[in-house]
Amino acid sequence: MATVAWMRGAAAVVLAAVALGAAGCSGGDGDPAGAVSSAASAVKSAGEAVSSAASEAAKAAESAAAVAKDKLAEVKDGVDAKDQVSLGTVATDADGYTTVPVTVRNTDDATKSFAVQVEFKDESGNLVDTVVVTVSDVAGKGTGQGTARSTHKLSGTVSAQTATALRY
Template sequence: MAAVRHRTRWATGGAALTLALAAVLTGCGGDSPADTARKAESAVGSIASQASEAVESATAEAGRRLDDIRGGIDVKGDVKVGPPTVGSDDRARVEITVDNTDDAARSFAVQVDFTDAEGRLIDTVIVTVDHVQPGDSATATARSTHDLSGEVRAEVARAVRY
C-alpha cells in the first residue's frame, strides 16, 4: 500500500503571504520533485493561519509552486474527491483517491479547493500521497486549515504526479 502523508495546509494572507511563501520556496529549482512538494506543503503550513482575504492569491501561488515540481505531470483526471464533511472541530475533511496509471511507482501533490454554497473559495490545501505503485490507487484526507461552517464543497484544483 502507498505511504500516505496527510498534509493539508494552505490558506490566506495578503501580499506578505505571497512574499513569505516565495521566500520559503526560493531554492526549489534544484530540489528533487519530492523535496519541492514537501517544501510547498511546509510553506503552505507556515502561512495557513493568515487572513482569509488573500485565499485566491495563495491559490495562485500554490499553482505556481506545483508547476515547479520537476518532471511533474498534470493528472487531475486521475484524482477523485469524495463528499466533504465538517467534524466536531469545525474543520472540513474530504477523502481524495489517486490512481497511478503510470508503469512505475509515483507520488502525487494534490491541491484541493474548499468553496461555500455560492462557489466562493474559502480554503485551499495541498495533500501529498507518496509511492503509489503502478496500477494502484491510494487515498488521503484533505483537512481545512481553519473552521468552516455552512455548506462546504470540495474539488480538485490541481494534481501533479511525479
C-alpha cells in the same frame, strides 16, 4: 457566506423590533426617533463587522492559495493527473475543520507520487480555502489515499473540487 446572511437577517430583525417597540410607545419619556437611530447604528456596526469578517476570510483564502502555489512549484517533472483523482464526501472533523478524502489512481507502471490541490468553496462558489495533499509512493497501476483538511474552520455549506493534480 451563511454567517453573513444570518447576521444581516438578525440585524434586520433587531431593527424592526426596536422600530415597532418605539412606535408603540405612548407617553413616558422614550424617544422613538432616538431608539430607531440607535438601532440603525447597531445594524451599521454589525454590517461593518460582517464586512470585516468577510475580508479576513478572503485574506485567509488568498494566503492558502499562495502556499498551495508554492508547494506545487516544488514538484519537478510532474505531469497533469487531474483525471486520475477523485474526491469523496466533504465532512467536518472533530476539531471543526473541513475534510474530504482524496483517492489517486496511478496509471503508470512505475511507483509515483501525487500532489493534489483541493479547493474548498462556499455555497456561492467563492473560494474559501485551498490545500495541497501529497499521496506518496503509489504503486504502479495502484491507488493511493489521502485527506484534504482545510487550513481554518469553515462555516456553511462547503464543496470541494480538484484544482490541480500532478503525478511525479
